[in-house]
Amino acid sequence: MPAPQALLAIDALGKDYTATVLDGVTLTLNAGEVLALTGENGAGKSTLAKILCGLTPPTRGHMRLAGQVYAPASRRDAERHGLRMVLQELGLVPTLTVAENLLLGRLPQRAGWLRRAALHSAARAQLDRIGLHHLDPATPVARLGLGQQQMLEIARNLQDDTRILVLDEPTAMLTPRETSFLFEQIAQLTARGVAIVYVSHRLEELRRVADRVAVLRDGRLVDLRPMAGLSEDELVQRMVGHSVSDLEYRPRRAAGPVVLSAEGLGRGSAVQDVSLQLHAGELLGIAGLVGSGRTELLRLLFGADRADRGCITLHPQDRPIPPPIPSAATATSAASTASAAHDGWPAPVAMQEMAPPAQSPARRQTPGVFSSPLQAIAAGLGLVTEDRKSQGLLLTQPIRINATLSDLGAIARGGWLQRALENRLVQSLVHRLGIRCRNAEQPVGQLSGGNQQKVVFARWLHRPCRVLLLDEPTRGVDVGARAELYRELDRMAAEGRALLMVSSDLRELMTMADRIGVMRAGRLVALFERGQWSEQALLAAAFAHTASNPAPVTR
Numbered sequence: 001m002p003a004p005q006a007l008l009a010i011d012a013l014g015k016d017y018t019a020t021v022l023d024g025v026t027l028t029l030n031a032g033e034v035l036a037l038t039g040e041n042g043a044g045k046s047t048l049a050k051i052l053c054g055l056t057p058p059t060r061g062h063m064r065l066a067g068q069v070y071a072p073a074s075r076r077d078a079e080r081h082g083l084r085m086v087l088q089e090l091g092l093v094p095t096l097t098v099a100e101n102l103l104l105g106r107l108p109q110r111a112g113w114l115r116r117a118a119l120h121s122a123a124r125a126q127l128d129r130i131g132l133h134h135l136d137p138a139t140p141v142a143r144l145g146l147g148q149q150q151m152l153e154i155a156r157n158l159q160d161d162t163r164i165l166v167l168d169e170p171t172a173m174l175t176p177r178e179t180s181f182l183f184e185q186i187a188q189l190t191a192r193g194v195a196i197v198y199v200s201h202r203l204e205e206l207r208r209v210a211d212r213v214a215v216l217r218d219g220r221l222v223d224l225r226p227m228a229g230l231s232e233d234e235l236v237q238r239m240v241g242h243s244v245s246d247l248e249y250r251p252r253r254a255a256g257p258v259v260l261s262a263e264g265l266g267r268g269s270a271v272q273d274v275s276l277q278l279h280a281g282e283l284l285g286i287a288g289l290v291g292s293g294r295t296e297l298l299r300l301l302f303g304a305d306r307a308d309r310g311c312i313t314l315h316p317q318d319r320p321i322p323p324p325i326p327s328a329a330t331a332t333s334a335a336s337t338a339s340a341a342h343d344g345w346p347a348p349v350a351m352q353e354m355a356p357p358a359q360s361p362a363r364r365q366t367p368g369v370f371s372s373p374l375q376a377i378a379a380g381l382g383l384v385t386e387d388r389k390s391q392g393l394l395l396t397q398p399i400r401i402n403a404t405l406s407d408l409g410a411i412a413r414g415g416w417l418q419r420a421l422e423n424r425l426v427q428s429l430v431h432r433l434g435i436r437c438r439n440a441e442q443p444v445g446q447l448s449g450g451n452q453q454k455v456v457f458a459r460w461l462h463r464p465c466r467v468l469l470l471d472e473p474t475r476g477v478d479v480g481a482r483a484e485l486y487r488e489l490d491r492m493a494a495e496g497r498a499l500l501m502v503s504s505d506l507r508e509l510m511t512m513a514d515r516i517g518v519m520r521a522g523r524l525v526a527l528f529e530r531g532q533w534s535e536q537a538l539l540a541a542a543f544a545h546t547a548s549n550p551a552p553v554t555r
């Protein structure tokens with residue numbers, strides 16, 4: 001029997017930017033299959049996906065779709081051929097509503113007038129299909145968290161005429177429930193003959209969902225085989241060329257005194273009555289569904305949003321929450337002037353030393369809330385943000401500037417930036433985190449997603465902050481680099497820093513955290529010590545249907 005014709009045949013595909021990033025990739029994609037595309041950060045996965053979907057042309061090579069030459073001139077063109085892509089960077093229009101985004105380009109009209117009722121009912125059907133039953137189609141997208149936006153982006157691409165759907169890190173911001181909905185959709189699509197290209201670093205997911213796996217390394221296809229029977233370890237070996245053994249919990253010494261506590265913290269209905277204590281040397285994980293208030297809680301603690309209830313207390317080390325710092329104060333040195341020029345995001349006024357927690361009396365300071373990130377940073381807090389594109393990075397600026405933004409004091413002497421110091425610091429960060437780049441002058445926007453994430457992390461690595469808030473810090477980071485980031489977090493905890501980490505990846509939380517708090521409907525509804533939790537218990541706490549009046553937890 002002749003082999004069935006491939007739906008898509010890719011032949012010797014190559015892409016050059018200033019360097020070659022894809023080289024001679026040849027593979028086929030069959031109707032109804034899920035092909036996992038994996039490899040280290042910067043291996044070329046997104047570039048290949050973007051070529052498939054008309055976002056960038058190949059430099060060399062050919063493609064055939066159902067036997068016909070396929071060379072999409074644009075994303076629109078690819079969509080006309082039935083190829084759609086859910087990008088790592090979301091393509092939604094924040095000022096439009098959920099419904100308008102879902103039906104953009106095909107808004108129901110009559111004689112030039114928008115038919116709002118028809119728009120909303122079509123949007124409702126699409127939202128229900130992906131499990132977003134509670135999301136109002138009239139909500140402006142700007143009000144949604146990233147996880148909800150991600151689900152919306154997926155819903156938008158589930159069109160009836162789709163022949164190939166490319167999903168680039170689709171679950172990086174999703175919790176198990178949304179991930180399950182996505183997998184149900186994938187099963188339905190493949191049953192209809194749709195082919196899926198699934199790009200991800202989450203190996204357990206790839207094993208669950210994929211029929212075959214293609215591994216890219218340095219732009220070349222180094223492996224293509226059926227997924228069945230392939231262990232996670234073998235997959236890692238193929239991706240990075242060696243096994244990675246550091247993805248496990250390394251016991252920490254007993255946590256030190258309380259560094260930061262929050263009491264009754266709240267803002268509207270997004271965060272309600274949250275009380276918690278964060279100890280020196282511990283990593284407190286925060287689990288919860290998309291929209292449960294996890295990111296909002298970090299933003300309140302960091303002063304990025306103003307709490308309307310409750311207070312934060314920074315405890316020891318003789319450092320009360322300082323009064324608001326007038327913006328003029330930031331302009332007193334060349335360093336801070338440079339910072340203001342780089343970014344609207346405030347930089348510390350002066351470098352602060354961390355007092356060793358063991359020697360500091362747990363003296364209570366005046367409670368308050370931070371009215372700006374500038375205040376929080378000056379008091380010794382840091383935030384690795386979830387939304388690296390809009391809040392974390394200056395995409396057109398070089399790695400050098402992005403990596404040193406949080407602490408210009410470290411590269412200044414007498415108020416003047418020292419280029420040699422800066423270069424040495426940046427080189428060491430690039431080396432330590434294995435940031436794949438041409439050199440430190442390369443604009444961050446040209447880096448692969450995982451490498452951009454490493455730059456966000458690098459920014460806080462060298463700054464001696466006492467409390468580091470981390471929102472999905474390993475999003476899109478490959479398995480080798482993830483082990484590296486975990487080692488850095490262990491090192492920070494050993495130095496006595498207090499770490500508060502939000503993650504949608506339960507496995508990550510269970511690996512790294514000393515305690516895990518679970519948020520639901522804006523409240524902290526459970527707190528587990530290491531040894532007390534199970535995946536089931538964490539999920540049960542996140543899902544329970546008592547959200548109307550759950551008991552708040554204080555520890």
Ligand SMILES: Nc1ncnc2c1ncn2[C@@H]1O[C@H](COP(=O)(O)OP(=O)(O)OP(=O)(O)O)[C@@H](O)[C@H]1O
Binds near residue numbers: 042047048436447
């Ligand atoms: N516009 C661009 N200009 C220059 N180089 C680029 C550009 N876009 C991507 N690259 C480079 O191409 C290489 C491959 O990037 P790509 O985003 O395809 O990697 P990836 O495998 O998807 O990585 P990740 O897992 O981090 O998402 C990287 O070295 C990246 O820096």
